[in-house]
Amino acid sequence: MKKIFGALIILSLLALLISACAVGSNQATGPNPVHMDDSSFKLLSIDIKKGDKITLINDNAPVHIIANGTWGDNNTPKPGSETGAPKINNLQVDGFGSGSIGPFNTAGTFQIYCTVHPGMKLTVNVK
Ligand SMILES: [Cu+2]
Structure with a gap:
């Protein structure tokens, strides 16, 4: 009887371990990674060097569509790009x-x- 309980405990620990891996963040990587969850970037800002790229990594299912611009007061979209900004033409990140x-x-x-x-x-x- 004790052996069965022991086996059950080991099995449930294994199941926990496997599920923890499955819900872990996206393992993709690249220069200057910025992870995204359902509806936000996980960083407010990032410092990079001239000539660098940024890698956007979607940890969850919702699709993100990225462009030049920002959200203003009352979450008003403010499209627009600064002088010298790389053109980001509605980049879809699945x-x-x-x-x-x-x-x-x-x-x-x-x-x-x-x-x-x-x-x-x-x-x-x-x-
Ligand atoms: Cu989004």
């Missing part, structure tokens, strides 16, 4: 997928946002 933005070849501060999710925005500081 569920559990990833995408690359850049290179950012000009020093400065650049805004990108997700056109789908109000408030989902990222500031890119290029030094």
Whole structure:
């Protein structure tokens, strides 16, 4: 009887371990990774070097559509790109997928946002 309980405990620990791996974040990677969940970037801003790219990594199922611009007061979309910003033409990042933005070849501060999710925005500081 004790052996059966022991086996059951080991089996349930294994199941826990496997499920923990399954719900872990997207393992994709690339230069300057920025993870995204259901409706937000997991960073408010990122500092990169001139000439660098950013890798957007979608940890969840919802699709994100990324463009130049930001969300203003009351979550009003504010499309627009700064001088020297790489053109981001509605880059679609599918569920559990990833995408690359850049290179950012000009020093400065650049805004990108997700056109789908109000408030989902990222500031890119290029030094
Ligand atoms: Cu989004």
